Amino acid sequence: MNYIKENLEKIRADISNKVALVAVSKTKPIRDLQVAYEAGQRVFGENKIQEMVTKYEALPKDIEWHMIGHLQRNKVKYMAHFVDLIHGVDSLKTLKEINKQAHKHNRVINCLLQVRIAKEETKFGLTNDEVANILNSDDLKSFTNVKITGLMGMATFTKNEDILNEEFSELKTLYNHHKKQHPNFTILSMGMSGDYKVGIKNGSTMIRVGSSIFGARNYIA
């Protein structure tokens, strides 16, 4: 499994150390994560809460765990004691549940709002207006155990750089706009295996890379 270490080194050499690399390990066995850990990787992303809990329990405790998938509210409680960043928040209802579960553990959980930037119909995420409504809501002010630290988006699945540039730059503009009023905004999560270079060119501070590190997944996750 030397390829995991080699892939990590290649990507790290490609990106500035100002860009955080989340190793997306969904569907991959624990031994693959161990290899990445031994190669120095400390931030992992998963998209199923149960799978993340199993891996959290099996692996060293200095790993930072990111939930990057669509959230099932009734499962937030299983990760509230350890999750470091939730990328895919797309409603006040979900924030309320995260706040409630974080409160039980006396923690503040960092969250990103997921914005719909792809023109494809299938992607999750908020419109620009919905982002503004959440950030300006009184409810949010009452949630003392969540902190919104930025935005996340997934571009259209394409190699067309014009489309990627357009979608990522729109998200960067939205991020800059809200950052003025929200000093907690420090993270712009955009870019995956196929498009992280374009993401970084457009101002990404955090990329989520799976298959370029661990190889193709065996099934769609």
Ligand SMILES: *Cc1c(COP(=O)(O)O)cnc(C)c1O
């Ligand atoms: C699976 C996934 C990734 C990583 O995808 P790759 O193309 O394998 O790099 C990144 N972000 C999200 C939200 C994902 O679900």
